[in-house]
Amino acid sequence: KAGVTQTPRYLIKTRGQQVTLSCSPISGHRSVSWYQQTPGQGLQFLFEYFSETQRNKGNFPGRFSGRQFSNSRSEMNVSTLELGDSALYLCASSYSPPDEKLFFGSGTQLSVL
């Protein structure tokens, strides 16, 4: 059974650009969560989707958005990139909430120059 797949693995962008990250959950999983990981702040929750609906949202500015498609795949978008957005973005899937047994992808490493 394939794990959680995140693409791309690495991204380099410049300030002001926008970026879209993709996440394919484990087959059969309908819930997808996104986390931002930085050395200083650790793991911070961005948002959670279930059946194409945003179920929870973390304390991030509106520049951060996401969506989930009918096949449970999810994307997150960051507009008007800032240097502080440089981070590892992790996607995690589970069968359905509430289910805290999350399966994580390897992440997308975003560098903003």
Place this chain on the structure above:
Amino acid sequence: AQSVTQLGSHVSVSEGALVLLRCNYSSSVPPYLFWYVQYPNQGLQLLLKYTTGATLVKGINGFEAEFKKSETSFHLTKPSAHMSDAAEYFCAVSPNSGNTPLVFGKGTRLSVIA
């Protein structure tokens, strides 16, 4: 609101020695508690979780953790460290209603010295 404090951002042990990684939590309701491990260039992997019942929880790779309500702690232990245990470990908490996402601690990097 829930929060997690992991004492020590970096812990170093000798191979074969006891591993003890500390985690204290704050929760206004009975919590679910988790330990995740992250190897270099990988995502997080669940080591073990406590929901209800037995307070001593056994996980993968020989790790275990004990839920101590009176101390609001959920420390992770392993009797004998192996080189392959070198990784970053994260403690996480969630209310047992499951309706809010996991809150993670800032992580503890474990180094194992030969």
